Amino acid sequence: MHYGYFNGTIAPTDQLAVGITDLSLLRGYGLFDYFLTYNGRPFQWDWYWERFQNSASRMHLPLPLGKDETYSILLNLIERSGGVDVAFRFVMTGGYSADSISIERPNLLILTESIHPVPPIQYEQGIKVILDEYVREMAEVKSTDYKRVILMAQAIKSAGASDLLYQKGGEISELSRSNFFLVKGDRLITPNRNILHGITRRTIIQLAQSDFQVDERPVLLSELYDAEEAFTTSSTKKVLPIVQIGELTIGDGNPGPKSKFLLERFDDLVKAW
Amino acid sequence: MHYGYFNGTIAPTDQLAVGITDLSLLRGYGLFDYFLTYNGRPFQWDWYWERFQNSASRMHLPLPLGKDETYSILLNLIERSGGVDVAFRFVMTGGYSADSISIERPNLLILTESIHPVPPIQYEQGIKVILDEYVREMAEVKSTDYKRVILMAQAIKSAGASDLLYQKGGEISELSRSNFFLVKGDRLITPNRNILHGITRRTIIQLAQSDFQVDERPVLLSELYDAEEAFTTSSTKKVLPIVQIGELTIGDGNPGPKSKFLLERFDDLVKAW
Known part of the structure; x- marks a missing residue:
């Protein structure tokens, strides 16, 4: 109870x-x-x-x-x-x-x-998300306004996807309830506006400092095309690889080593919390 | 009870x-x-x-x-x-x-x-509203999303105003919980997009047919300058004159005869309902 x-x-x-x-x-x-x-x-x-x-x-x-x-x-x-x-x-x-x-x-x-952890298979295979032209009102405030993702539930399901990736005018912001990162070489790139500043995002940025250069800046849709890896962060998702965005496959379509590395760092941190 | x-x-x-x-x-x-x-x-x-x-x-x-x-x-x-x-x-x-x-x-x-009618003095003197650059998400759906007007309550009060008039990029849509009309000669002009299609709005358009030409179309902020009258409609406000919008006085700053005429037509209708 x-x-x-x-x-x-x-x-x-x-x-x-x-x-x-x-x-x-x-x-x-x-x-x-x-x-x-x-x-x-x-x-x-x-x-x-x-x-x-x-x-x-x-x-x-x-x-x-x-x-x-x-x-x-x-x-x-x-x-x-x-x-x-x-x-x-x-x-x-x-x-x-x-x-x-x-x-x-x-x-x-x-x-x-109760905590509902993400099924292990999603970490092994990565998830698919679909693009949605939308930006949350007062995105930096964690209000209860999640109308959009509930409204789009059927569209997400029909596409065999797990979530939405919001973009507006070609600029990416966030998923419906989690943040977004791209990996290119030793760079971690993550949007810095029209987002909720996630605590897991902040934790990952801190954990990544010694191994990555972290760029917090506006991120364009066009940058998806040569990304090596993509992942999303939230308290329940931790570091969850994204392998498909709409019709676009990220990297070779499998979770990449840098997402796994950051997930391990995160798991180490919480184990010792 | x-x-x-x-x-x-x-x-x-x-x-x-x-x-x-x-x-x-x-x-x-x-x-x-x-x-x-x-x-x-x-x-x-x-x-x-x-x-x-x-x-x-x-x-x-x-x-x-x-x-x-x-x-x-x-x-x-x-x-x-x-x-x-x-x-x-x-x-x-x-x-x-x-x-x-x-x-x-x-x-x-x-x-x-309980019904809370608008105080008679607001019909006698008209109300003031302030402009707010905003458009409601899914405006045509009467969702429970009224965050904006609650958030702006202090700003409305400080300005000695009664409500917000939403505009975006110079195009007027609606007040926070009611529709907007302008009067010019025998024309009634009212926005037709990014609005909730109010039932009182619809009633007034019907009642006005024999005496006015009703234009339902996008309405620009610039059209406020030579408006003779302005009013707002809702189930509780009925036909409520607006005499000031931000720093701009509408007409001579008093409720006009055409707003009064439409209010009377509305009152006649409901008396016989």
Whole structure:
């Protein structure tokens, strides 16, 4: 059984419910974050908290809890999880609104969930993504706005793909819920605008420093053609090779050695977390 | 006390709650509609239902109820409202999702609310709006995505304004929750793209046919300068004069006779509804 925190109360998550005047439900006004524990400890907590705080501020939502208080809640929830690692999902909404439009006091949910690792075969074979002409509104804020990928679910499935790669006017930004990297020789190239600044992205950039030159800059679709490898990063995907983008095969169509190397570095880091 | 319908159950609205795996809460995936009753009858029900059905289809959400069944629920809720006219709010979400991303079965809420008419002084004096460079994603679908206007609430207030007028690249679309019209001589001019096709807009276009030439077409910011009158339409605003847009005064800064004429026609229609 999983437990969650909602506005001061801790309860089994299936007993948690949100009243129908919540601004996330009525107006799509909500923030979100998501991270895992390793060895019972929240991974990169300082960075996640910093980002959540920043998203809240950008959306004019006052945080009802401080960092230490929130961390105590995480520890409480971890203790109730029976010794297994969990995923934490933060959802902070505009709160209950008497007039259906004005923010009064945010609602804060902190949920524990089971971790759903990517199937090993996806690391062995790599994934296919399809291009989608789209850029997320306020991309740098982790809002709850994921309408696009839900809307495109059928198109993704029909193409035998796993996800979307967003581009606009020929410039690549990100996948629907993860960041994007290209490998060319000893260069790692990753978009730096119209993206959510992922914590796994940040971790990989840090881990790669000694072996790669990392270029954070606008990335064009045309650069896909001579890329040796491509991969995507997120808390659950870690470093997941992308071997096909639309009709284009990346490299020889198999996961490459540099993606594997970075995945190993990441796995080493979390093992010792 | 107000009553609402949620997935087959009718209960007082303050007893209704939505579980925390709902895709509107977690992912902003929801639809919305809103209309009033006059003389105890849902105003323009056929048109609202048509739009709701269309929005649902565009968002790949199967409607759990047919039109007649839904109308029976409206009559049931009206009967419980104690003989006063009410507002109906429809919210249909992506439903509860085990993996936080896939649609399974939509959740449908039908809520009754008190009507909050616009204060008479706003009709007497007209309102001020400020320009905002923005266009709603999937503007023609009445999704729950109203992040922008909530985000801009402070800017609206600071400017002493009532709302935003969206424009992009010099082309006007709509206000945050209502449509936009200009009056020049016997012409009514209203944007026809990047807008929600409002039912009050449609009603006004119909009512205006015998006295105006109605132009539905792209409208440029530059056309504001020689407009005689401007107004906005929505179910609660009806025909509400706009007398200032940013720093620009429309006409002589007072509500004009043609806006008043159309408001009277609208009031005549609803009186006899």
